[in-house]
Amino acid sequence: MRLPSGTYAQNYGQDIAMVRTRSHWIFLAVLMVFVFTIPQWASNATLALATIIGITIISAHGLNILTGNCGMVSLGHSGFMMVGGYTLAILCRSAGLPFWVALPVAGLVAGIVGIIFGLPSLRIKGFYLIMATVAAYFIIHWLVLQFRSLTGGTEGMPVPAPDLFGLSIRDKTIYYYVVMVLVVLATVVAKNILRTRAGRAFVAIRDNDLAAEVMGVNLFSYRLQAFFIGCVFAGIAGGLSVQYYSFANVEQFPFFDSVWLLGMLIIGGMGSVSGVIYGVVAIKLLQQLAVKIGPSLAELVNPQAAVGLSLILPSVAIILFLIFAPQGISHMWERFRNYYQAWPY
Amino acid sequence: MTFFLQLFITGLALGMMYALIAIGFVIIFKCSQAFNIASGQIVMLGAYLGYTFLMPLALPVWAAILIAIAVGVMMGLVIERLTIRPLLGQPPLPIVLMTIALAGVIDGVAILGWGGEYQAYHDRLPAITLHLGAVSVPPSSVLALIVSVVLVAILMFVFRFTKIGLAMRATAEDEQVTRSLGIRATTVYALVWVIACVVGIVGGILLGGVSGASPPLSDIGLKALAVVILGGLDSIEGAIVGGVILGILENLAAGYLDPLMPSGGGLANVFPFIIMLIVLIFKPHGLFGLKRIERV
Amino acid sequence: MKRYWVIGLVLIVLLALPLMAACGEEETETTTTAAVTETTAGATETTAGATETTAGGETPTTVGGPVTLYLGGTFALTGAYAEDCAAVLAGFEDYTKWVNENHILAPWYTDRTIPGNITFELLWGDDALAPDKTVTIYEDLKSKGLLVERISGTPQTMALKDLLIEDQIGATCQTAAPAALLPPGNIFLKNPILTDSLAGAADWFLESWADTSRKPRVALLTADSALGRNLDIPEMYAYLEEIGYEYVGAQFVPQPATAPPTTQLSWLKENNVDLTLGAAVNPTTQPTIKEAVRLGMGPDQPYKITFCFGEPGHLQIMVPDMGAMANGTVVSGDMCAWEDKVDGVAFANMLQDTYRPNNRNTNIMYLDGIVEAMTQVEALRLASLETNPAALTSVDVLQKGFWQIKDFNTGGICANNLTYGEGDPQGIEMVRIQQVQDGKIVDLGSRPIKRNILPAAK
């Protein structure tokens, strides 16, 4: 990150602070106000979209740690979300645990499952690892259907509405706030993890696993840790999503969602925490655009135009980014800002 | 015993289908080190093309196949030019991501073009049924068998004995060297994509004759990836052997293990992935894949 | 430098697209906010204004003032049920046009008129079988003033179920999943749930079972999908055993069938199964039947076995696709056939002649669309008899509309007249059994449904 001139750090504590300049603070404050006032002025549909974007951001943070920072591309992320979702559903419904207890447990369970499927990462990487995560998704999917006494099989299972100090979280507005608080938390945690010991080890592994090993990074342990952290985020997102629909079903976590999550990272910028947010918003809005203009194309093409477009638009965006701006929006933004700060030079 | 044989033979036939799709993947990987995740989507598109040519247009089968090959050639060229060539020289990962996005585009196109509806053309392909004692082989599988044998023979011939085959093998070894010697690597890449698309589309027409055309058909591409992992990423022989092994195992599992499962099983859909995971852990380079030494 | 141009262009396009999307949304947003802020001024006539509940409640609208009521909901136009849903949508579209022109509920309901000041408009969105899209579409349509809803597949049903109860919105539904009825909510079914309809088929088969020396052996042969697996529950096995079957097991055909389901069929043969019950959609049924014929399995084949499927819609696609090859296949459900001489089919044909003479929709689910649209209109009509139509709320439509629909004649499209009520969302009483004979669909008569298979669905 380049800082504008006139910003000095007088001790190391200042130098490692997350927010450094006044404009940075203002920007953050405006963003927070915007995010937290959405329910006041937006329609229910916008609110629903914002909630879903929030949940996706949490999940994408996890994938970003795993893929963007540790370099292990996963196409099984929606499988791990499924684990979290079902864990929450089972805990809330069958064990009667409160939502607040079940949500972290959902994250942990997803993390542990992530570790199990991350085990092959000791021996394989790159494309082979992608394949292992594909296998993970389908195996999880199948297991969920198999243990129907626990999961309700294909029918899925309803989840009771949680109470928060007497307020029903089923209320979409309150739930939106819950999700957004978690999004902010997840963003801070993701950012912090990346600038400390574990995060540096992850990037070291991504950039140069041989050197990392020689420098004392335990590859095996850190790869599994990356899987664990990434999947904890996925599990929490899965739990939130299940709670949002008050229902758990395997079809809420389709395989292609993992692809979109990856696409969000590409568009936002692999490895960048703020990029995650840009990417998620961009793809979700593109999909929303497809749903919007789809019906008007229905007459011209066919009634399914919306679905076709909601596949084509984000995919084409991903392709264009891969070709023309492989470092994503966050990098473009950075360059624009550098240019702007250096203006008129 | 008949039951077992039936499962075995059907598995063999299914495996040939897998092998056909896997070959397309292997050719691309071998020559350009690119992983084509969209191979299933190409197959799915092939099935829809088969439907269009055979049902609404009611073309004879040979004409349909010929036009489909022409479409495959076009498609290969377009895909290579628009999506793969801009990434030339980059590490393999962006290309994987590119083909994933490509999968999304092809899925979308199929939905825009055919409405994502189920379309069948069961009775248009020739029905050759083989009877081996009490066991009968499904006609589509016999066709797949014939097509893949012919294809492999052609490919082997091209690879071994023609000039372009030499160029392909050379490019597979070292792109820079071959380019510096005046061989157009881009031509070779375009060619491998053309081959892969043609194989995929022809495979799709055959497959569509069995299952009909519908967007979820592209899932078979993921199963073919399991085949490729089992056989070894860069081995055509591996693709065939892996396909057959996986087809048989999948079928045996569905026949013998499914009834033992608490809720009905449905192992057929997940078995290739279980095998893939096992292979990845214990023998990541597959049965026939080359193992490359990593040097510091 | 060229590179930057391209990057810039991509950026502009990418920014522009979401902005366009946001603008599209903006319109409705501004209207809602406008309506809320200007309540005192008396909610000016925006397109949605009249139906906006908060605004409408305080607006003194004259009885004769023009009112727009909405119908529709979410449709899954992709995936396994794509064709079915597209046909349902066509039915909705045509019926809406017709009702606006004729102001009566149906040709056979000339007494049920719709006031001239009410116009109906169809609102819909394509959820692509994705529950998250279902929810956003639902919220979107609700904010536009939709007081009723319709749902396509099982996961979508489940995603909306609680919302519907909370918002007190009644919904019609094409699903046949048992889960829709557990516990009874606001989702109104007009066809029997899957277990019920296949139980009807099991009854039918048992009646014709002549061999007294042994019990008939039954197995589930079904699609490996949410719909198919809905059937595979212990209550179903128990019921089959109870009425005199020997239950053998279940086999799943991968969906889509990337290879003929030879394995599954061989397993049936190996276990001497006489009857299979299952839900299947076209991508799995057609290869299954075709392969069964090739293996010599079927009622008229060397190996005697009857295949029975519980999804009413797809027989109408299967028969044109397969012709006599599908002979002997039994489908239990409640939809009549295009060939049936009933008022409903005549009405449907008339609609198609009028609105789509050149591209007739031959899918049987077109009839379903008419029935669902009619049910929604009837609920709105009943409710507006009690309340000022401009001030209708979804609660009114649910309580004064849906719950009051009794003995509702669908023109013979459904097996019997539909009756709904509070806690009784399943309107159907009969299962219709149909069989393919000589490439034609033949009605084998109806049987009462068994509401006692699923404990909570009574």
Place this chain on the structure above:
Amino acid sequence: MLRVNNIEVSYLNVIRVLHGISLEVGDGQIVALIGANGGGKTTTLKSISGLLKVEQGQIRSGDISFNDKRIDHLGPEDIAGLGISQVMEGRRTLEHLTVEENLQVGAYRRRDRAAVKRDLEMVYDYFPRIREYRKRVSGYLSGGEQQMLVIGRALMADPRLMLLDEPSLGLAPMAVAEIYEIIERINQERDVSMLVVEQNVKAALSIAGYGYVMENGRIVLDGPADRLRDNEDVKEFYMGISSSGSRKNYREAKHYRRRKRWLS
């Protein structure tokens, strides 16, 4: 015949590698380009042969012409077609192909089968050792044999100019001598111009007629080979210990920066 005119090269638009390189190779001449690793010698060769574009490098300014035809915008395949053949660093044989197939790849663009056959014999005559292994997979050849094979492969394209990148790299001193002897023979008998990039300055200057010294992306010295051989700086910096005596001791290097002689 080859004229490189003030080229600047950068990778990925940011990393500048060459800062204005000019050099010339005359007809039938052997020119040596010497200098330390990472100095930009290989990049210079790749800019000439067009391989730079394959590696996301770019010529930012300046031009390259071959027989008075500009070639800096051409792709590597077209440049090869004009008769420029590059022997890349590190003996890059096509390992799974046989020796003869390797040589045939070299002649891929040529249509005249008879001439190709003749040249094949010619290559085997230059390198009798690889004739024995013609049906063997080239990955099993020894280092020296592989170097011969890649030179032979480049020769199969019937080039007018050969670009040799570190032909001595990693070879035993004996093998180096042999390779250089053959390079010189090829130059004389086939009238092929050569541009040799070398770290082994002694070997390179022994056959070259003219030499350029490169450092940090710049040409810092050039002249006829015999004059370079006698140059103090070249002796000191590139011929290693051979000119010991007046050499500085690294142990005595000071903490402050030392100014380089030839830039002053």
Place this chain on the structure above:
Amino acid sequence: MTGGAEIGQGGTQHTTVIRIDDISLSFGGVNALSNVSLDVRNDEILAIIGPNGAGKTALLNCISGFYKPQKGEIYFEGQRITRQRPDKLAKMGIARTFQNIELYTGLSTQDNIMAARHVFMKQTFVDGAIYYGRSRREEIKHRRVVEEIIDFLEIQSIRKQLVGGLPYGLRKRVELGRALALEPKVLLLDEPMAGMNLEEKEDIARFILDVYEGQGNTYPDTPVLRDGIRRIILVEHDMGVVMDVADRIAVLNFGRKLAEGTPVEIRTNPEVIEAYLGKEA
């Protein structure tokens, strides 16, 4: 087996730190190392020289744990380390650089060096995620060391730049800094001066000697800079550097140890001259 005291070449008492005992290594039939034995002692800079492909890097890779020799053993301070994982060895105190710079291209100079401090950090994710209290203090503590290393290597100006875009010479320095940050007991340098001009070579030589000697209280927070690393293994091509800097030289050729001894001995060894230096040398 323990590293016992031995009499060194110069007659002074040296302790063996690393003992390489008769190791052999081959890849697919090609012998990279055959029966190499070598001792690394206290208070010396040991240089390993030899032509390309002689097995110098392979030997280094064996010591740092990348390659597992098929035969023979390696001992570090008396402990057998032949089959240890590289990261364990790093924690035991063996740090190295690479021939072709292997930096973390996506991190800044400062973070590259900080990443090596990793082994000394005690924070867990939870600490890291909160970034307050313990983990913040720890970050700052290690940051001090990193800054001293940056200062020592004179790379202050590129502290926050991504290393991917740095010039070659600076990247080499960052890599050296990263190895130093591990506070190793033994430093392995694989061709630290490859591809450098004289000036840069002198700089690096100076840095190596400074590290060896220690800088005392100029760098109070970094023990390695304060006290020096008294065992350095240097794999190098440039004879001039090697002759000047090293205390002892081992010559490898075709995977075998050709000779071992002081620079003077090596320079006059006829075998070495024959195989490597060339006759005129």
